[in-house]
Amino acid sequence: MTLPLSLAEANFDGIVGPTHNYAGLSYGNVASLSNEGSVSNPREAAKQGFTKAAFVASLGIVQGFLPPHERPHVPTLRALGFSGSDADVIAAAVKEDPILFARTCSASAMWTANAATVAPSCDALDGKVHFTAANLRSMMHRSIEPPTTARALKAIFGNDERFVHHSALPQADLFGDEGAANHTRLFGPDGRGLHFFVYGRSEREEGPKRFPARQTLAASQAIARLHRLDPARCVFARQRAESIDAGVFHNDVISVGNGHVLLTHEFAFADQAGTLAALKTALPQLVVVTVRASDVSVEQAVKSYLFNSQLVSVGAGGAMAIIAPTESHDDPAVKATLDRIVADPSNPIQAVHFQTLRESMRNGGGPACLRLRVPLTDAERAAANQAAFFTPSLHATLNAWADRHYRTELRPADLADPKLLDESRAALDELTRILKLGSIYEFQR
Ligand code: SUG
Numbered sequence: 001m002t003l004p005l006s007l008a009e010a011n012f013d014g015i016v017g018p019t020h021n022y023a024g025l026s027y028g029n030v031a032s033l034s035n036e037g038s039v040s041n042p043r044e045a046a047k048q049g050f051t052k053a054a055f056v057a058s059l060g061i062v063q064g065f066l067p068p069h070e071r072p073h074v075p076t077l078r079a080l081g082f083s084g085s086d087a088d089v090i091a092a093a094v095k096e097d098p099i100l101f102a103r104t105c106s107a108s109a110m111w112t113a114n115a116a117t118v119a120p121s122c123d124a125l126d127g128k129v130h131f132t133a134a135n136l137r138s139m140m141h142r143s144i145e146p147p148t149t150a151r152a153l154k155a156i157f158g159n160d161e162r163f164v165h166h167s168a169l170p171q172a173d174l175f176g177d178e179g180a181a182n183h184t185r186l187f188g189p190d191g192r193g194l195h196f197f198v199y200g201r202s203e204r205e206e207g208p209k210r211f212p213a214r215q216t217l218a219a220s221q222a223i224a225r226l227h228r229l230d231p232a233r234c235v236f237a238r239q240r241a242e243s244i245d246a247g248v249f250h251n252d253v254i255s256v257g258n259g260h261v262l263l264t265h266e267f268a269f270a271d272q273a274g275t276l277a278a279l280k281t282a283l284p285q286l287v288v289v290t291v292r293a294s295d296v297s298v299e300q301a302v303k304s305y306l307f308n309s310q311l312v313s314v315g316a317g318g319a320m321a322i323i324a325p326t327e328s329h330d331d332p333a334v335k336a337t338l339d340r341i342v343a344d345p346s347n348p349i350q351a352v353h354f355q356t357l358r359e360s361m362r363n364g365g366g367p368a369c370l371r372l373r374v375p376l377t378d379a380e381r382a383a384a385n386q387a388a389f390f391t392p393s394l395h396a397t398l399n400a401w402a403d404r405h406y407r408t409e410l411r412p413a414d415l416a417d418p419k420l421l422d423e424s425r426a427a428l429d430e431l432t433r434i435l436k437l438g439s440i441y442e443f444q445r
Contacts, residue, residue, distance in 0.1 A: 017068030019415060028210075054395050069109040102415060111369040194282050195234045237269050320348045320350065321351040327366075
Protein backbone atom coordinates (compact mmCIF):
# COMPACT_ATOMS: atom_id res chain seq x y z
CA MET A 1 0.00 0.00 0.00
CA THR A 2 1.50 3.34 -0.97
CA LEU A 3 0.78 6.91 0.05
CA PRO A 4 -1.32 9.02 -2.33
CA LEU A 5 0.31 10.95 -5.17
CA SER A 6 3.85 11.68 -4.19
CA LEU A 7 3.21 11.69 -0.43
CA ALA A 8 6.12 10.19 1.50
CA GLU A 9 6.63 10.10 5.21
CA ALA A 10 9.68 11.97 6.43
CA ASN A 11 10.93 11.09 9.89
CA PHE A 12 12.41 14.01 11.80
CA ASP A 13 14.60 12.74 14.60
CA GLY A 14 15.48 14.88 17.59
CA ILE A 15 19.21 15.39 18.05
CA VAL A 16 20.16 14.51 21.62
CA GLY A 17 21.38 17.62 23.43
CA PRO A 18 24.71 18.08 25.24
CA THR A 19 23.05 17.94 28.69
CA HIS A 20 21.48 14.49 28.24
CA ASN A 21 21.35 13.16 31.79
CA TYR A 22 19.50 10.92 34.23
CA ALA A 23 17.80 13.13 36.80
CA GLY A 24 14.69 10.95 37.08
CA LEU A 25 12.29 13.73 36.20
CA SER A 26 9.42 11.84 34.57
CA TYR A 27 6.98 10.43 37.10
CA GLY A 28 5.13 7.53 35.49
CA ASN A 29 8.01 6.77 33.11
CA VAL A 30 9.56 3.66 34.63
CA ALA A 31 12.95 3.93 32.88
CA SER A 32 13.39 7.60 33.80
CA LEU A 33 12.58 6.87 37.46
CA SER A 34 14.71 3.77 37.77
CA ASN A 35 17.85 5.28 36.21
CA GLU A 36 17.86 8.41 38.35
CA GLY A 37 21.39 9.40 39.32
CA SER A 38 23.16 7.23 36.70
CA VAL A 39 26.04 8.60 34.65
CA SER A 40 25.07 9.47 31.08
CA ASN A 41 27.16 9.73 27.93
CA PRO A 42 25.74 12.61 25.88
CA ARG A 43 28.15 12.10 22.97
CA GLU A 44 27.29 8.43 22.67
CA ALA A 45 23.59 9.28 22.99
CA ALA A 46 23.76 11.73 20.10
CA LYS A 47 25.72 9.29 17.95
CA GLN A 48 23.34 6.41 18.68
CA GLY A 49 20.57 8.69 17.40
CA PHE A 50 22.52 9.56 14.23
CA THR A 51 23.21 5.87 13.58
CA LYS A 52 19.51 5.05 13.91
CA ALA A 53 18.58 7.90 11.55
CA ALA A 54 21.21 6.70 9.06
CA PHE A 55 19.78 3.20 9.23
CA VAL A 56 16.25 4.46 8.57
CA ALA A 57 17.55 6.52 5.65
CA SER A 58 19.31 3.42 4.30
CA LEU A 59 15.87 1.76 4.01
CA GLY A 60 14.92 4.49 1.54
CA ILE A 61 12.93 6.57 4.03
CA VAL A 62 13.18 10.34 4.03
CA GLN A 63 14.97 11.38 7.20
CA GLY A 64 15.46 14.79 8.78
CA PHE A 65 16.61 16.28 12.07
CA LEU A 66 15.23 18.65 14.68
CA PRO A 67 17.73 20.46 16.91
CA PRO A 68 18.20 20.15 20.69
CA HIS A 69 17.13 23.02 22.95
CA GLU A 70 19.21 25.39 25.02
CA ARG A 71 19.86 23.79 28.42
CA PRO A 72 20.14 24.73 31.22
CA HIS A 73 17.33 27.01 30.13
CA VAL A 74 18.42 30.27 31.71
CA PRO A 75 15.35 32.24 30.48
CA THR A 76 13.07 29.93 32.51
CA LEU A 77 15.21 30.42 35.61
CA ARG A 78 15.13 34.20 35.14
CA ALA A 79 11.35 34.12 34.72
CA LEU A 80 11.22 32.32 38.07
CA GLY A 81 13.14 35.07 39.86
CA PHE A 82 16.82 34.11 39.64
CA SER A 83 18.99 37.01 38.53
CA GLY A 84 22.52 38.23 37.87
CA SER A 85 24.92 36.81 35.29
CA ASP A 86 24.07 33.45 33.73
CA ALA A 87 26.57 31.81 36.11
CA ASP A 88 24.90 33.58 39.09
CA VAL A 89 21.49 32.38 37.94
CA ILE A 90 22.71 28.78 37.74
CA ALA A 91 24.51 28.90 41.09
CA ALA A 92 21.50 30.39 42.89
CA ALA A 93 19.04 27.94 41.33
CA VAL A 94 21.21 24.91 42.17
CA LYS A 95 21.47 26.11 45.76
CA GLU A 96 17.87 27.05 46.29
CA ASP A 97 15.98 24.45 44.31
CA PRO A 98 18.14 21.71 42.77
CA ILE A 99 15.14 19.81 41.40
CA LEU A 100 13.78 22.88 39.65
CA PHE A 101 17.27 23.48 38.27
CA ALA A 102 17.47 19.90 36.95
CA ARG A 103 14.14 20.45 35.24
CA THR A 104 15.69 23.25 33.20
CA CYS A 105 18.55 20.96 32.12
CA SER A 106 16.82 17.93 30.58
CA ALA A 107 17.60 17.09 26.98
CA SER A 108 14.02 15.81 26.64
CA ALA A 109 13.41 17.72 23.39
CA MET A 110 15.20 14.77 21.72
CA TRP A 111 11.89 12.83 21.85
CA THR A 112 10.32 14.57 18.91
CA ALA A 113 7.31 12.23 18.84
CA ASN A 114 6.23 14.66 21.56
CA ALA A 115 7.28 17.81 19.72
CA ALA A 116 4.10 18.30 17.71
CA THR A 117 1.17 16.71 15.94
CA VAL A 118 1.21 16.87 12.15
CA ALA A 119 -1.49 16.54 9.49
CA PRO A 120 -0.59 16.12 5.82
CA SER A 121 -2.02 18.45 3.21
CA CYS A 122 -4.16 15.72 1.60
CA ASP A 123 -6.14 15.30 4.85
CA ALA A 124 -6.59 18.98 5.74
CA LEU A 125 -9.56 20.86 4.28
CA ASP A 126 -7.35 23.77 3.26
CA GLY A 127 -4.76 21.54 1.52
CA LYS A 128 -1.88 22.62 3.74
CA VAL A 129 0.42 20.72 6.10
CA HIS A 130 -0.53 21.54 9.70
CA PHE A 131 1.75 21.52 12.74
CA THR A 132 0.76 22.08 16.35
CA ALA A 133 3.63 22.17 18.82
CA ALA A 134 2.69 20.12 21.89
CA ASN A 135 2.32 22.04 25.15
CA LEU A 136 3.76 19.13 27.18
CA ARG A 137 2.22 20.65 30.25
CA SER A 138 2.15 17.59 32.47
CA MET A 139 5.90 17.58 33.16
CA MET A 140 7.52 20.88 34.05
CA HIS A 141 10.83 19.95 32.40
CA ARG A 142 8.98 19.36 29.11
CA SER A 143 6.55 22.28 29.39
CA ILE A 144 9.39 24.66 28.51
CA GLU A 145 9.92 23.03 25.11
CA PRO A 146 7.09 24.46 22.92
CA PRO A 147 8.48 27.93 22.04
CA THR A 148 11.80 26.55 20.79
CA THR A 149 10.08 23.64 19.08
CA ALA A 150 7.79 26.05 17.26
CA ARG A 151 10.74 28.15 16.09
CA ALA A 152 12.63 25.06 14.92
CA LEU A 153 9.61 23.76 12.98
CA LYS A 154 9.14 27.15 11.33
CA ALA A 155 12.83 27.25 10.44
CA ILE A 156 12.40 23.95 8.59
CA PHE A 157 8.87 24.32 7.25
CA GLY A 158 8.89 28.03 6.59
CA ASN A 159 6.83 28.34 3.43
CA ASP A 160 3.52 30.00 4.46
CA GLU A 161 1.72 28.85 1.36
CA ARG A 162 2.28 25.20 2.19
CA PHE A 163 2.77 24.96 5.96
CA VAL A 164 0.55 26.17 8.80
CA HIS A 165 1.94 26.41 12.34
CA HIS A 166 -0.53 26.58 15.22
CA SER A 167 0.45 27.77 18.66
CA ALA A 168 0.66 25.13 21.36
CA LEU A 169 -2.73 24.64 23.03
CA PRO A 170 -3.39 26.74 26.13
CA GLN A 171 -1.34 25.60 29.15
CA ALA A 172 -4.53 24.52 30.93
CA ASP A 173 -5.05 21.16 32.58
CA LEU A 174 -7.93 20.46 30.21
CA PHE A 175 -5.62 20.66 27.19
CA GLY A 176 -2.66 18.46 28.15
CA ASP A 177 -1.10 17.66 24.77
CA GLU A 178 1.88 15.38 24.20
CA GLY A 179 1.98 15.56 20.42
CA ALA A 180 2.24 12.70 17.96
CA ALA A 181 3.05 10.08 20.62
CA ASN A 182 -0.72 9.71 20.96
CA HIS A 183 -1.67 10.19 17.33
CA THR A 184 -1.43 7.70 14.47
CA ARG A 185 -2.35 8.34 10.88
CA LEU A 186 -3.56 5.16 9.19
CA PHE A 187 -4.60 4.93 5.56
CA GLY A 188 -5.89 2.46 2.97
CA PRO A 189 -5.59 2.14 -0.81
CA ASP A 190 -7.19 5.53 -1.50
CA GLY A 191 -4.52 7.19 0.64
CA ARG A 192 -7.02 9.17 2.72
CA GLY A 193 -5.85 9.40 6.29
CA LEU A 194 -7.70 7.96 9.25
CA HIS A 195 -6.56 9.93 12.29
CA PHE A 196 -6.41 7.82 15.40
CA PHE A 197 -6.15 9.95 18.55
CA VAL A 198 -5.56 8.20 21.87
CA TYR A 199 -5.98 10.06 25.15
CA GLY A 200 -5.32 9.19 28.77
CA ARG A 201 -8.08 11.18 30.41
CA SER A 202 -11.14 13.28 29.82
CA GLU A 203 -13.39 15.27 32.10
CA ARG A 204 -16.05 12.60 32.26
CA GLU A 205 -14.11 9.37 32.50
CA GLU A 206 -12.04 7.89 35.25
CA GLY A 207 -8.31 7.96 34.58
CA PRO A 208 -5.33 6.11 36.07
CA LYS A 209 -4.87 6.04 39.84
CA ARG A 210 -1.12 5.96 40.23
CA PHE A 211 0.61 7.73 37.36
CA PRO A 212 -0.48 10.82 35.41
CA ALA A 213 -2.46 10.56 32.19
CA ARG A 214 -0.76 13.15 30.05
CA GLN A 215 -2.93 13.44 26.93
CA THR A 216 -6.49 14.71 27.25
CA LEU A 217 -9.45 14.14 24.96
CA ALA A 218 -10.11 17.90 24.78
CA ALA A 219 -6.57 18.44 23.46
CA SER A 220 -6.90 15.75 20.80
CA GLN A 221 -10.25 17.18 19.68
CA ALA A 222 -8.76 20.67 19.45
CA ILE A 223 -5.89 19.38 17.31
CA ALA A 224 -8.34 17.64 14.95
CA ARG A 225 -10.23 20.94 14.55
CA LEU A 226 -7.11 23.07 14.11
CA HIS A 227 -5.75 20.69 11.49
CA ARG A 228 -9.05 20.92 9.61
CA LEU A 229 -9.55 17.18 9.56
CA ASP A 230 -12.80 15.59 8.43
CA PRO A 231 -14.54 14.50 11.66
CA ALA A 232 -15.63 11.31 9.88
CA ARG A 233 -11.95 10.45 9.47
CA CYS A 234 -11.05 10.78 13.15
CA VAL A 235 -11.31 8.13 15.87
CA PHE A 236 -10.75 9.03 19.52
CA ALA A 237 -10.03 6.28 22.02
CA ARG A 238 -9.05 6.20 25.66
CA GLN A 239 -5.96 4.40 26.86
CA ARG A 240 -6.45 1.61 29.41
CA ALA A 241 -5.93 3.26 32.79
CA GLU A 242 -4.28 0.19 34.36
CA SER A 243 -1.70 0.21 31.58
CA ILE A 244 -0.85 3.86 32.26
CA ASP A 245 -0.41 2.84 35.89
CA ALA A 246 1.98 0.10 34.72
CA GLY A 247 4.16 2.69 32.94
CA VAL A 248 2.46 3.20 29.56
CA PHE A 249 2.73 6.97 29.75
CA HIS A 250 1.98 7.46 26.03
CA ASN A 251 0.10 5.34 23.52
CA ASP A 252 3.32 4.87 21.52
CA VAL A 253 4.57 2.68 24.38
CA ILE A 254 1.83 0.14 23.58
CA SER A 255 0.81 0.59 19.91
CA VAL A 256 2.32 1.56 16.59
CA GLY A 257 0.60 1.98 13.24
CA ASN A 258 1.63 2.46 9.65
CA GLY A 259 -0.51 2.53 6.51
CA HIS A 260 -3.23 -0.09 7.03
CA VAL A 261 -1.46 -1.92 9.87
CA LEU A 262 -1.85 -1.44 13.61
CA LEU A 263 0.47 -3.37 15.92
CA THR A 264 -0.95 -3.24 19.43
CA HIS A 265 -1.13 -4.97 22.78
CA GLU A 266 -4.41 -6.45 23.92
CA PHE A 267 -4.35 -4.08 26.93
CA ALA A 268 -3.78 -0.83 25.03
CA PHE A 269 -7.25 0.71 25.11
CA ALA A 270 -9.99 1.06 27.71
CA ASP A 271 -12.46 -0.40 25.23
CA GLN A 272 -10.20 -2.58 23.12
CA ALA A 273 -12.92 -4.26 21.04
CA GLY A 274 -14.92 -1.05 20.50
CA THR A 275 -11.80 0.89 19.49
CA LEU A 276 -10.66 -1.69 16.96
CA ALA A 277 -14.21 -1.99 15.59
CA ALA A 278 -14.40 1.80 15.10
CA LEU A 279 -11.07 1.76 13.26
CA LYS A 280 -12.16 -1.15 11.06
CA THR A 281 -15.45 0.55 10.19
CA ALA A 282 -13.55 3.61 9.01
CA LEU A 283 -10.78 1.59 7.35
CA PRO A 284 -12.06 -1.86 6.30
CA GLN A 285 -8.60 -2.95 5.06
CA LEU A 286 -7.09 -2.47 8.51
CA VAL A 287 -4.86 -5.32 9.64
CA VAL A 288 -4.59 -5.47 13.42
CA VAL A 289 -1.69 -7.41 14.86
CA THR A 290 -2.51 -7.97 18.53
CA VAL A 291 0.07 -9.12 21.07
CA ARG A 292 -1.47 -11.06 23.95
CA ALA A 293 -0.53 -10.50 27.57
CA SER A 294 0.16 -14.21 27.84
CA ASP A 295 3.00 -13.69 25.34
CA VAL A 296 4.25 -10.25 26.44
CA SER A 297 2.95 -8.66 29.64
CA VAL A 298 2.37 -4.90 29.81
CA GLU A 299 5.41 -4.70 32.12
CA GLN A 300 7.55 -6.51 29.53
CA ALA A 301 6.24 -4.22 26.81
CA VAL A 302 7.26 -1.20 28.90
CA LYS A 303 10.68 -2.61 29.65
CA SER A 304 11.50 -3.85 26.15
CA TYR A 305 9.73 -1.02 24.29
CA LEU A 306 8.52 -3.54 21.71
CA PHE A 307 5.74 -1.16 20.65
CA ASN A 308 7.98 1.90 20.63
CA SER A 309 9.36 0.55 17.40
CA GLN A 310 9.14 2.34 14.11
CA LEU A 311 6.85 0.50 11.70
CA VAL A 312 7.87 1.61 8.23
CA SER A 313 6.99 0.87 4.61
CA VAL A 314 9.98 -0.31 2.62
CA GLY A 315 10.04 -0.30 -1.15
CA ALA A 316 7.06 0.04 -3.43
CA GLY A 317 5.64 -3.47 -2.93
CA GLY A 318 3.86 -2.73 0.34
CA ALA A 319 6.29 -4.59 2.61
CA MET A 320 6.85 -3.21 6.09
CA ALA A 321 9.68 -3.46 8.59
CA ILE A 322 9.96 -2.91 12.32
CA ILE A 323 12.86 -0.94 13.76
CA ALA A 324 13.03 -2.02 17.38
CA PRO A 325 15.40 -1.22 20.24
CA THR A 326 17.96 -3.91 21.17
CA GLU A 327 16.15 -4.23 24.51
CA SER A 328 13.40 -6.02 22.53
CA HIS A 329 15.99 -8.47 21.22
CA ASP A 330 17.23 -9.14 24.74
CA ASP A 331 13.87 -10.33 26.12
CA PRO A 332 13.35 -13.86 24.73
CA ALA A 333 9.53 -13.63 24.87
CA VAL A 334 9.52 -10.30 23.05
CA LYS A 335 12.02 -11.53 20.47
CA ALA A 336 9.92 -14.67 19.87
CA THR A 337 6.82 -12.48 19.43
CA LEU A 338 8.60 -10.30 16.89
CA ASP A 339 9.81 -13.40 15.03
CA ARG A 340 6.25 -14.72 14.94
CA ILE A 341 4.92 -11.43 13.57
CA VAL A 342 7.54 -11.39 10.82
CA ALA A 343 6.83 -15.03 9.91
CA ASP A 344 3.03 -14.51 9.78
CA PRO A 345 1.91 -14.03 6.13
CA SER A 346 -1.37 -12.40 7.21
CA ASN A 347 0.42 -9.09 7.82
CA PRO A 348 2.89 -7.22 5.57
CA ILE A 349 5.63 -6.96 8.23
CA GLN A 350 8.58 -8.82 6.78
CA ALA A 351 11.62 -7.83 8.80
CA VAL A 352 12.72 -6.58 12.18
CA HIS A 353 15.89 -4.54 12.64
CA PHE A 354 17.35 -3.84 16.07
CA GLN A 355 18.99 -0.53 16.89
CA THR A 356 21.08 0.38 19.92
CA LEU A 357 19.62 3.42 21.63
CA ARG A 358 20.58 2.56 25.18
CA GLU A 359 21.25 6.15 26.31
CA SER A 360 17.81 7.35 25.25
CA MET A 361 16.09 4.13 26.34
CA ARG A 362 17.32 4.63 29.89
CA ASN A 363 15.16 7.75 30.00
CA GLY A 364 12.19 5.98 28.42
CA GLY A 365 12.80 6.99 24.81
CA GLY A 366 12.87 4.31 22.08
CA PRO A 367 13.10 4.50 18.27
CA ALA A 368 9.56 5.85 17.88
CA CYS A 369 9.94 8.49 20.61
CA LEU A 370 12.93 9.92 18.79
CA ARG A 371 11.08 10.71 15.59
CA LEU A 372 8.31 13.02 14.37
CA ARG A 373 6.52 11.74 11.30
CA VAL A 374 5.88 14.39 8.66
CA PRO A 375 4.09 13.14 5.51
CA LEU A 376 5.09 15.42 2.65
CA THR A 377 4.50 15.59 -1.08
CA ASP A 378 7.58 15.99 -3.27
CA ALA A 379 6.74 19.67 -3.73
CA GLU A 380 6.38 20.19 0.03
CA ARG A 381 9.64 18.44 0.68
CA ALA A 382 11.31 20.66 -1.91
CA ALA A 383 9.83 23.73 -0.17
CA ALA A 384 11.31 22.72 3.20
CA ASN A 385 14.77 23.60 4.48
CA GLN A 386 17.02 21.12 2.66
CA ALA A 387 19.86 21.44 5.18
CA ALA A 388 17.75 19.64 7.81
CA PHE A 389 17.45 16.43 5.76
CA PHE A 390 19.74 13.47 6.28
CA THR A 391 22.60 12.83 3.88
CA PRO A 392 25.67 10.65 4.53
CA SER A 393 27.72 13.83 4.47
CA LEU A 394 25.48 15.47 7.12
CA HIS A 395 25.88 12.31 9.21
CA ALA A 396 29.67 12.70 9.10
CA THR A 397 29.38 16.41 9.91
CA LEU A 398 27.12 15.72 12.90
CA ASN A 399 29.36 12.98 14.27
CA ALA A 400 32.35 15.34 14.07
CA TRP A 401 30.27 18.12 15.64
CA ALA A 402 29.31 15.87 18.57
CA ASP A 403 32.96 14.83 18.97
CA ARG A 404 33.97 18.47 19.21
CA HIS A 405 31.29 19.66 21.62
CA TYR A 406 29.86 16.81 23.70
CA ARG A 407 31.06 15.27 26.93
CA THR A 408 31.30 11.52 27.31
CA GLU A 409 30.28 11.49 30.96
CA LEU A 410 27.71 13.55 32.76
CA ARG A 411 26.37 13.15 36.27
CA PRO A 412 23.34 15.12 37.47
CA ALA A 413 25.75 17.09 39.72
CA ASP A 414 27.74 18.20 36.65
CA LEU A 415 24.73 20.15 35.36
CA ALA A 416 25.65 22.94 37.78
CA ASP A 417 28.97 23.52 36.00
CA PRO A 418 28.62 26.91 34.25
CA LYS A 419 31.08 25.69 31.60
CA LEU A 420 28.44 23.18 30.48
CA LEU A 421 26.15 26.06 29.51
CA ASP A 422 28.93 27.62 27.42
CA GLU A 423 29.72 24.29 25.79
CA SER A 424 26.05 23.74 25.00
CA ARG A 425 25.59 27.16 23.51
CA ALA A 426 28.71 26.78 21.36
CA ALA A 427 27.39 23.44 20.09
CA LEU A 428 23.91 24.77 19.34
CA ASP A 429 25.23 27.91 17.70
CA GLU A 430 27.31 25.83 15.32
CA LEU A 431 24.41 23.42 14.73
CA THR A 432 22.11 26.25 13.64
CA ARG A 433 24.65 27.02 10.93
CA ILE A 434 24.98 23.36 9.89
CA LEU A 435 21.19 22.94 9.64
CA LYS A 436 20.68 26.53 8.37
CA LEU A 437 18.08 27.29 11.03
CA GLY A 438 18.84 30.94 11.71
CA SER A 439 18.66 32.27 15.27
CA ILE A 440 16.17 30.01 17.01
CA TYR A 441 17.58 30.16 20.55
CA GLU A 442 17.11 32.97 23.06
CA PHE A 443 20.88 33.23 23.54
CA GLN A 444 21.24 34.01 19.83
CA ARG A 445 18.56 36.68 19.78
O1 SUG B 1 8.50 12.56 28.48
N1 SUG B 1 11.57 11.15 29.34
C1 SUG B 1 10.56 11.39 28.34
C2 SUG B 1 10.47 10.25 27.39
C3 SUG B 1 9.55 10.54 26.26
C4 SUG B 1 9.29 9.37 25.41
N2 SUG B 1 8.42 9.74 24.35
C5 SUG B 1 7.48 8.97 23.81
N3 SUG B 1 7.08 7.85 24.34
N4 SUG B 1 6.93 9.40 22.73
C6 SUG B 1 9.22 11.69 28.99
O2 SUG B 1 8.89 11.04 29.99
C7 SUG B 1 13.04 11.86 31.18
C8 SUG B 1 14.01 12.99 31.09
C9 SUG B 1 14.84 13.32 32.21
O3 SUG B 1 14.71 12.80 33.30
O4 SUG B 1 15.66 14.21 31.92
C10 SUG B 1 11.97 12.17 30.13
O5 SUG B 1 11.56 13.29 30.03
